[in-house]
Amino acid sequence: MQLDLDSLKKGDQAEFKRLFDDLFQHVWLYSWRITRDKDESEDIAIQSFAKVWEKVEDFNSVNELKKYVYVTAKNASINYLHKLKTQKRYQDHLAHVPTVEEANAIEVLTYRAALIERLYQEVENLPTQCRETFKLCYFEKIPRNEVAKRLNVTIDTVNSQCQIAMKKLKAVFGKTDLAFIMLLIGLCDN
Numbered sequence: 001m002q003l004d005l006d007s008l009k010k011g012d013q014a015e016f017k018r019l020f021d022d023l024f025q026h027v028w029l030y031s032w033r034i035t036r037d038k039d040e041s042e043d044i045a046i047q048s049f050a051k052v053w054e055k056v057e058d059f060n061s062v063n064e065l066k067k068y069v070y071v072t073a074k075n076a077s078i079n080y081l082h083k084l085k086t087q088k089r090y091q092d093h094l095a096h097v098p099t100v101e102e103a104n105a106i107e108v109l110t111y112r113a114a115l116i117e118r119l120y121q122e123v124e125n126l127p128t129q130c131r132e133t134f135k136l137c138y139f140e141k142i143p144r145n146e147v148a149k150r151l152n153v154t155i156d157t158v159n160s161q162c163q164i165a166m167k168k169l170k171a172v173f174g175k176t177d178l179a180f181i182m183l184l185i186g187l188c189d190n
Helices: 005-009 013-035 038-058 062-096 100-124 128-139 144-151 155-184
Strands: none
Touching: 005 013, 005 038, 005 062, 013 038, 013 062, 038 062, 100 128, 100 155, 128 144, 128 155, 144 155
């Protein structure tokens, strides 16, 4: 089939349709051999013809025009593969990056752990009898009457030492943070 370049340059749509009908399957197949993606190759072939239509006045021969369609399709197909490769790398990267929810959960857990660690450090700074009483009552969850027996003190002393410990810890953490910390580690049961 002989195409008329002058008619194409004048915008003859019937002549362009002849070009399209003559070459489309070949350009599509050429792209498909590179991409192995039927739909993408079809899009690439159509886009290649659209570019020819935009530049039709720049060609000096029908062969030059045909070559341009194939080169355009080849370049677009290769770009598609590069894009896929980049997307795969990005998806692989995202698979290893925590989601916002996971990052928030990690942040909350880290904050909780830091508060609990600080509580344990501050308990170690309490006076000896106060510290031992607090640990037995709150960390080991031993009933106060048993703590009194174990430490050989009255239950009133145990209660008093727990109150002193709480007062000192409230001074360090504030009421809100201390209540939060104790809820976190389940210390409010005792």
